[in-house]
Amino acid sequence: MSDCLFCKIVAGEIPAKLVAESDAALAFYDIAPQAPVHVLVIPKVHVTDINEIDGDHPVMDDLIALVQSVVTEEGIKDAGYRLVVNVGVDGQQTVPHLHIHVLGGRRMTWPPG
Ligand code: 5GP
Ligand code: ZN
Numbered sequence: 001m002s003d004c005l006f007c008k009i010v011a012g013e014i015p016a017k018l019v020a021e022s023d024a025a026l027a028f029y030d031i032a033p034q035a036p037v038h039v040l041v042i043p044k045v046h047v048t049d050i051n052e053i054d055g056d057h058p059v060m061d062d063l064i065a066l067v068q069s070v071v072t073e074e075g076i077k078d079a080g081y082r083l084v085v086n087v088g089v090d091g092q093q094t095v096p097h098l099h100i101h102v103l104g105g106r107r108m109t110w111p112p113g
Contacts (some may be wrong), residue, residue: 006097010044017061021067024062027070027102030044036105037081041066048097049087064098076104 008014009028016028019039030036030038053059071077081104086093 004046004097006040006099007046008043010042018074020066022062022066022069024059025066027066030101034101035066035103035108037076037103039074039102041070041100041102043098046051048096049093049098052076052098059098067100067102070102071104072093074102074104079104082108091098 001108004012005014009016010026019029021027024045025041027041027045030040035060035099036044041063043061043062047053047057047059050060058059071081071109084103085091086101
């Protein structure tokens, strides 16, 4: 998608601080971190949100595999962390390209707002 912010990051047209990469997924630091570790993990292909994924699509497997690399590299695997996927308007998704927020490095609170 030519006008998608995260597709532009995948294409290298907008700079991002990369954390990790696989064949199908990319991880980079969030520009407005909400925790000491705040990484976004995205599919390299454009997928708007979870609603777009069909049963045969391996995209979530690809994302989770890269999440596991990220939490190991960032040193938050054992202490724990939070994964957040905002979907649509009520979910307060602001960038319409599927992403998993990886938040860690501090104790989270619950419930979320
Ligand atoms: P959402 O609100 O859609 O769940 O999350 C979008 C996230 O993308 C936000 O946490 C926001 O800070 C982050 N973000 C927005 N624009 C950019 C950008 O240009 N670069 C990076 N690295 N993160 C961005
Ligand atoms: Zn996109």
